[in-house]
Amino acid sequence: MGFPTGLSGKQLACRANLQAQKFGSQFSVPAEVVNLRLLGDRTILELHDGKQLTARSILIATGVTYRQLPIPGIKKYEGVGIYYSATTVEAQMCGGQTIVIIGGGNSAGQAAVFMSKHFKEVILIIRGSDLTKSISNYLVQRIEIIDNINLMTHTEVTGVTGDRVLETIEIRRCIIET
Secondary structure, rough: OOOOOOHHHHHHHHHHHHOOOHOOOOOOOOOOOOEEEOOEEEEEEEOOOEEEEEEOOOOOOOOOOOOOOOOOOHHHHHOOEEEOOOOOOHHHHOOOOEEEEEOOHHHHHHHHHHOOOOOOOOEOOOOOOHHOOOOHHHHHHHHHHHOOEEEEEEEEEEEEEOOOOOOOOEEEEOOOOO
């Protein structure tokens, strides 16, 4: 809302930073918090360097780390064929024909269900023998009734190739119980 021509996440963060500074916010980045305690309606944060901060509200944003496949050269394709989220943005960038989702957890299952609305074919690759070991039953049932989701069991991705963008993935069929 409010950005009819679009705005990247980085641009939005920069604007938020400028606005916060305009209204008197102070930033201490990076700052490691080693202790947190309540004092009435205030929270006292003790930083690694011994400084203390007092606040009425605290937003804890620890970040996220995605589990990456141990494949040489995979980082080259992040953002140009390999994505760690499944939103309409990724659906638009991927063209709509066939998409491969790797993983047997609930996140992968939810991604497969969502992306099945945007792609001709969704291939879900898992190392194990079936989805029921790692995905909620309600989600397994949804995946099973969607015609354009194809499950490849006992399969691992072993390589990725392409010039500037991801063009192919290499897979290996194997028996690995997870």
